[in-house]
Amino acid sequence: MDTEGLKLLGMGLAMGLGAIGPGIGIGYVTGKAAEAVGRNPEASGLIQTNMILGAAFAEAVAIYALVVALIIRFV
């Protein structure tokens, strides 16, 4: 396999493996938030704010994977 093929493989692996953790994290955050809204619907505004915040931080990890994948591909 030549360097270009290995680069493409590395890019796919970086993004794919890097998306596992944030996927679990965002799913967990959203599931818990839905549970919390079910228990206490009056607090849904505050819960939603905190949920989006937590999901954004979990998503940041996937973004680092995306950055690495883009660097592998284009640099």
Add this chain to the structure above:
Amino acid sequence: MALHISIAAEKIGEVAGMPVTNSLLATWVVMGFLVLLAILVTRKFKKVPKYPQLMVELVVGGLYDFFSTILGHNIKKVFPLTASLFIFILVANWAGLIPGVGTVGYWERVEHVVVAQEVEEVPQESAPTFPVGSWEYWLTGKGGPTEFKLLPVLRGPTADINTTLALALITMIYVQVFGFAHVGLGYLSKFFNFKNPIFTFVGVLELISELSRIISFAFRLFGNIFAGEVLLAVMAFLFAFGLPMPFIALEIFVGVIQALVFSMLAAVFISLAAVGHQEAH
């Protein structure tokens, strides 16, 4: 293979020696639209609003209520920044979805970088399929002595890393300025604190996290919007009729969510910076 995806915005011209990319041009269009809207709506305010003023008041009032839950008493100072971020990012995200943005353009000759040894390997089949100057040539870009690629005139403003990096830098610099304005020089003790080795280490971590916030701000928005454009391009490439429609609906939704996330995180970081280091513990 007709699918062509460019990660960087393409240069389409120059103004006073400065390169102008298609993304920058779209940014100017979005800015012009927002400024024009603001001028037209606010020119004659009424106490009992009619349709255009009512809509704008609804949006701005909703944003004010939303951000005041995060910012508390700081809302009056910070609201112009966070609301502008939200409105600009929202319109910029949606501007990239308008049909014609990213697809209407002109053909540009691809300059092949050929290593001297590989000259013999260049296939000779790239002979003109259409004569240069004929209408098929201008329409398809096929033919002529060299290959051509489409150079879109407009590109989603937030699908360019430069736009999102600029927004991230504005936000994070404002966060630091706001911290100094509120806590005074004591704000520095958040990063440089030598009373206790643990605080020193925490300060280093805080410093790194401030830097990583710039990167994650910039790449979150860019990654989401660029990935959306690639998704739409791939779907339109697979089957152009009907298939991209649900994905366009998804991208409209993603545009709102990303604008909300960006402005909300900015609000959260600002309200965190307003709290001094000693008060936080």
